[in-house]
Structure formats: structure tokens, C-alpha cells
Amino acid sequence: MENEKKQKIVIIGGVAAGPKITAKLLRTDLNCQIDLYTEEDMISYSACGLPYFVEGLIEDPKRLIVRTPEQFEEKGANIHLGKRCTKILPEEHKIVVVDTKTGIMQEIEYDKLAITTGARPILPPIQNFHLKNIHTIRKIQDGIEIRRKIREESTKKAVIIGGGYIGIEMLEAFYKNGLEVTLIERDEHILPIFDPEISDLIQQEIINISDGKVKILTSESVIAFEGEEKVERVITSKGNVIETDIVLVAVGVMPNTEIAAAAGIELGVKNAIRVNNRMQTSIKDIYAAGDCIENFHLVSKNYCWIPLGSSANKEGRCAAINMAGQYDSFPGVLGSAVTRYNGLTLSLTGLTETDAKKHGFETVCATMTKKDKAGYMPEAENITIKLVVDKRSKKILGAQAIGCGDADKRVNTVASAIMSDQTLDFFLHTDMTYAPPFSTAVDPLLSAALVISNRIYGS
Ligand SMILES: Cc1cc2nc3c(=O)[nH]c(=O)nc-3n(C[C@H](O)[C@H](O)[C@H](O)COP(=O)(O)OP(=O)(O)OC[C@H]3O[C@@H](n4cnc5c(N)ncnc54)[C@H](O)[C@@H]3O)c2cc1C
Incomplete structure (x- = not known):
């Protein structure tokens, strides 16, 4: 093993997907040399936490950093800050990087390459964008x-x-x-x-x-x-x-895929990089993960682009396992997402009624507003749930849940049901927890499912 040539793995991009690949490869105990290049001067941070930092819930921006370059280097990875990749040369198995301060260019060889260049904000054509603030x-x-x-x-x-x-x-x-x-x-x-x-x-x-x-x-x-x-x-x-x-x-955002496109890598929806279920791009030995890749939607069975930190981490893990020569498969996404405004939780998974119809489903839906906990509990709050089911197959297609109560746990339950391809009939029997401080005897989600069942079966 000692004399075996180390596999040279190069990663471009260092926020979520890139560091995930690095961390997983380091844990996989692979005989490899890992070099991560990023144009930024820091890596591995939670962009998702930024609104809460701006609000003031978090005082020190360093709290958003998951792992420092030093922590990665202690484990054996090489982290190159302030290095922008300007070109990928697949025939030569090389990339070109430029130092953002000195402008000095360098060619770097790879055996396997991961593109995790993410996305950037769209700048709409508005007059006087140059003004301060x-x-x-x-x-x-x-x-x-x-x-x-x-x-x-x-x-x-x-x-x-x-x-x-x-x-x-x-x-x-x-x-x-x-x-x-x-x-x-x-x-x-x-x-x-x-x-x-x-x-x-x-x-x-x-x-x-x-x-x-x-x-x-x-x-x-x-x-x-x-x-x-x-x-x-x-x-x-x-x-x-x-x-x-x-x-x-x-x-909105757009994927950073110009260098991938210039290298001849196939792109898909919104110019995001098309990958297979092992995170391999159309060019041998080049993988991609995170916001720069296209997704496969598990309900619509269509390609889509839903850039989220949750997916970036799963895709990064999958890419790392495959780059290490093992096997992993990432099935696709449901677009599960949650956010909040001033105590109001806003969450969804799968297809909305609007999207389901666009994709040719005949939908049956139920929307109801109920207390998230036993109504007599002081902490009970309203939540509104909309459940979407396919009339023909009875498969659950999606859910939206909003309110000051526990909305997202209902949406996560639906996400799990969709992942396991459940029909409404089976889902109705989900054995959910119940005690007054947590839910109602018939959970609001199951109430919505019952309404749909009554609509379908006419009782
Ligand atoms: C304010 C905000 C809130 C968010 N909240 C959530 C949330 O609550 N939940 C959720 O799931 N997601 C959330 N997201 C999205 C999440 O942050 C992204 O999905 C995630 O950061 C994607 O990670 P990534 O590594 O794929 O790409 P990115 O985070 O875009 O990182 C890509 C990195 O690559 C670098 N790079 C690009 N091109 C090059 C190049 N040529 N050479 C060198 N380096 C390059 C970039 O500078 C960047 O550092 C939020 C995003 C923002 C901005």
C-alpha cells in the first residue's frame, strides 16, 4: 500500500458540497491526495445561517464556519484559498487556477475532479445598480x-x-x-x-x-x-x-457552470451540470455536486434545478464514495424546504397541486387548518396543511404546511411517505405519536389524508 501511487483528487469550490466531499474522503481512509481550490478566503460555512446572523441571533460570523482550513489540513487535505479555477482540461486531466491576489496561473493535475462551484445571485437589469447600499x-x-x-x-x-x-x-x-x-x-x-x-x-x-x-x-x-x-x-x-x-x-440564483460548459461537460435544466445517480458528469473522472448540478425530481420524474444546502451535502457524500472507488447512488430530490417568518413556519415537500397538474397528474387535495396540539393545551397553534394525492394511483404527491405551530414535522412525515412510494390507503394507517403537548389524537396531517380518502371513495 505504501508504494502504491496516491490517487490525486481535486475539488473546485469550498462551501457545502466541496467540504463534504473532502470530509467523507478523509473518513473513507482512501489512499488519496486531496486538494481543494476555492476563490474565497474561507471554506465550509453555512450560508443558510446568514439571515440569522444579519438579524443578530448569532453575534460572531465565525460561528457559521463548520470546519476551518486548518482542521481539514490536520486530517491531511490541502486547502488552497484565493485560487479561482479558470479552465478544466479533461483530455490532459488538468485544471488551470489563478491566484486571485497575484494573478499567477498554475496547472494542476488530477486523477479525479469534483466540480462544486455552486450558484450565484442573479442580478436583474435594473438601472443604476452601481449605487451604494x-x-x-x-x-x-x-x-x-x-x-x-x-x-x-x-x-x-x-x-x-x-x-x-x-x-x-x-x-x-x-x-x-x-x-x-x-x-x-x-x-x-x-x-x-x-x-x-x-x-x-x-x-x-x-x-x-x-x-x-x-x-x-x-x-x-x-x-x-x-x-x-x-x-x-x-x-x-x-x-x-x-x-x-x-x-x-x-x-434567485444561477449555477456557476461556465468552466464546466467550456470543458464540454453536458448541462441540463437552467444550465446546471447533468450528472448520473453516482454524481458523474458526462466526462470521465469528473464528478459534480451541490448547487451547480441539475436534480432529478422523484415525484415528477423530470429533471429540475432545486439548489439547497440539504441536497448539496447528500450529493457531496455520494460523490466522495464513488470517487473513492466504492458504490453509492443518489436517487433524487423532493424539493423539501422549510423557512420561517417571525414565528411562522413555511414548509413543503414534493409537488404542489399546480406543479402536479403541469406534470399530468389528476390530483385530489385537502386543505385544512387545525391546532397542531390538543386544542386545550396553552401552546397549541394553528397550522394549515395541504395534501396532494394522485387520484389514479392514490400515491401521495406532496404537502405544504404553514403556521405558527409545528408545521415542518408534518411535511417531513410526508417526505418519508413519498420516498417509500406510499399510497394514501397505507399512509392513513401511519402510527404517529400522540400526547396533548405534541399533537392531536388524529394528527392534522392524517385528518387531511382522511378527507382525501373520503373524496376518492365517496364516504
Ligand atoms: C441566505 C441564504 C440562505 C439559505 N438558506 C438555506 C436553507 O435554509 N436551507 C437550505 O437547504 N439551503 C439554504 N441555502 C442554500 C445553500 O446555502 C446552498 O444550497 C449551498 O451553499 C450550496 O453549496 P455548494 O457548495 O453547492 O455551493 P456554494 O455555496 O455556492 O459554494 C460554491 C463555492 O465555490 C466557489 N467557486 C465558484 N466558482 C469557482 C471557481 N471557478 N474557482 C474556485 N472557486 C469557485 C464559490 O466562490 C463558492 O465559495 C441558503 C443560501 C443563502 C444564500
Whole structure:
């Protein structure tokens, strides 16, 4: 073993998927040399924690770091900070990296390569984007700057462009810091990943619990920023002029796949890298994982792109096992997601009714609002659950659950049921826990399932 040539593994990108691959490879006790290259000056941090850092729930941004470069190096990996990969040369099994400070280029050989270059915020074409105090959020430094600015005495008003989950999490952070916030969403509804009536309910709830300090404008987009040096106003497509001291642009992300595309690697939905279930790209010895890859949706059986930290970690683990010469298979995603606003949990898994119909399912749905715990318990709160079932096969397709009560545990139960391909009839018998402080004798989720069963079987 000692004389055996070490396999040279090179990883590009160092936030979630890259460090996961590194950590798993180190644990797999493989005879390999691991070199991770990132253009940033830190690795292995939780971008997901940034809204809570901005809010002030976490004081030290270092708390968001999962593992430091030193911790990885102690275990035997080589971490190269401030090195951007500009080219992949698959024929030569090499990549080209450039030092972001000195500009010095280097060619690096690999036996196996992992692309974990993630995604970046989309910058919509809005006039005067160069003005100060216009931000996006992706990296720790973004969080540090936004937090500093919202705490300045002069910052009283904010505009958030985009009502996706990052927009909503940042709305909470701004609101909790005492700002008056206007959130502007181009779509008819905020959080368009939910069914429209659920999104409307969320919007109404957000307004109800924000003491008049939050405004939400839908079917409206921002066309220009105005101001001297700093942004002072945003102008919308409907001619509204909104005064502001800071703007957060959160209109979505796009995959960082330019170097992969230039190397001839096949791309798929939204130009994300197409991989098979072992995280192999279309080019031999090149793997990919995380936000830069396309996903396979387990319910629609279609390719999709749902960039999430939860998936990035699972995909990274799978890539590492296969790169180590063992076997692992990643089946795909359900798009399970959860977020919150000011005590309101917003969660979903699988397909919404809208998406299910788009994919040709004949749906039967039930939506109900119930207490999450026995109604006589002081801590009981309302949750609204929408369950979506396929009428023909009786398979469960998806669930959305929102409310100040325990919504996400219901959604996780459904995620598990979908993963094991359960039909409604089987799901109805799920043996869930019950005691008054935790649930109701018939869990609200099972109540929704019973309503659907009655609709299907007509009793
Ligand atoms: C504010 C916020 C909140 C979020 N909340 C959640 C949440 O609650 N739940 C959830 O599941 N997900 C959440 N996410 C998404 C989650 O953070 C991402 O899915 C996850 O970070 C993806 O990890 P990744 O390693 O694939 O890519 P990234 O995190 O994008 O990391 C890619 C890294 O590669 C580097 N890189 C790119 N190109 C090159 C190159 N050519 N050379 C060298 N380095 C390069 C980038 O600079 C970056 O450091 C959130 C994201 C944000 C921004």
C-alpha cells in the first residue's frame, strides 16, 4: 500500500458540497491526495445561517464556519484559498487556477475532479445598480456588510426585491432590526413554490404579524434605482416611487457552470451540470455536486434545478464514495424546504397541486387548518396543511404546511411517505405519536389524508 501511487483528487469550490466531499474522503481512509481550490478566503460555512446572523441571533460570523482550513489540513487535505479555477482540461486531466491576489496561473493535475462551484445571485437589469447600499446575499462578507448597514442610525427603510425564501428570511432580519420594509415580487404571489392560495395566506399572515412595518407588493418589478451616491429610491414598473436606505436584491440564483460548459461537460435544466445517480458528469473522472448540478425530481420524474444546502451535502457524500472507488447512488430530490417568518413556519415537500397538474397528474387535495396540539393545551397553534394525492394511483404527491405551530414535522412525515412510494390507503394507517403537548389524537396531517380518502371513495 505504501508504494502504491496516491490517487490525486481535486475539488473546485469550498462551501457545502466541496467540504463534504473532502470530509467523507478523509473518513473513507482512501489512499488519496486531496486538494481543494476555492476563490474565497474561507471554506465550509453555512450560508443558510446568514439571515440569522444579519438579524443578530448569532453575534460572531465565525460561528457559521463548520470546519476551518486548518482542521481539514490536520486530517491531511490541502486547502488552497484565493485560487479561482479558470479552465478544466479533461483530455490532459488538468485544471488551470489563478491566484486571485497575484494573478499567477498554475496547472494542476488530477486523477479525479469534483466540480462544486455552486450558484450565484442573479442580478436583474435594473438601472443604476452601481449605487451604494444595494446588496445581494450569498457569502459571509455580504452578511457582515448588510448587518453593519442596517444597524446604522440612518438606516430606517429597506426594500427587498424578490419574495423567495431568501427574501422572506431577510425580511424577518430587517423587520426584527426595526426597519420599515417593502418587499417587491414580480410574480402574482410571494413564495411561488407554494400553491397560489397558500402563498396568499402566507402573505396575509406576514402582514398580520408585522405591526404595519412591512408592505408587500406583488405583480410589480423594480425598473430603476435612484440616488446620488447611495440608493435613495426605487422605481417600480407600476410607477411607484419607494424611498429606501438599503436594498436587498434576492431574485434567485444561477449555477456557476461556465468552466464546466467550456470543458464540454453536458448541462441540463437552467444550465446546471447533468450528472448520473453516482454524481458523474458526462466526462470521465469528473464528478459534480451541490448547487451547480441539475436534480432529478422523484415525484415528477423530470429533471429540475432545486439548489439547497440539504441536497448539496447528500450529493457531496455520494460523490466522495464513488470517487473513492466504492458504490453509492443518489436517487433524487423532493424539493423539501422549510423557512420561517417571525414565528411562522413555511414548509413543503414534493409537488404542489399546480406543479402536479403541469406534470399530468389528476390530483385530489385537502386543505385544512387545525391546532397542531390538543386544542386545550396553552401552546397549541394553528397550522394549515395541504395534501396532494394522485387520484389514479392514490400515491401521495406532496404537502405544504404553514403556521405558527409545528408545521415542518408534518411535511417531513410526508417526505418519508413519498420516498417509500406510499399510497394514501397505507399512509392513513401511519402510527404517529400522540400526547396533548405534541399533537392531536388524529394528527392534522392524517385528518387531511382522511378527507382525501373520503373524496376518492365517496364516504
Ligand atoms: C441566505 C441564504 C440562505 C439559505 N438558506 C438555506 C436553507 O435554509 N436551507 C437550505 O437547504 N439551503 C439554504 N441555502 C442554500 C445553500 O446555502 C446552498 O444550497 C449551498 O451553499 C450550496 O453549496 P455548494 O457548495 O453547492 O455551493 P456554494 O455555496 O455556492 O459554494 C460554491 C463555492 O465555490 C466557489 N467557486 C465558484 N466558482 C469557482 C471557481 N471557478 N474557482 C474556485 N472557486 C469557485 C464559490 O466562490 C463558492 O465559495 C441558503 C443560501 C443563502 C444564500
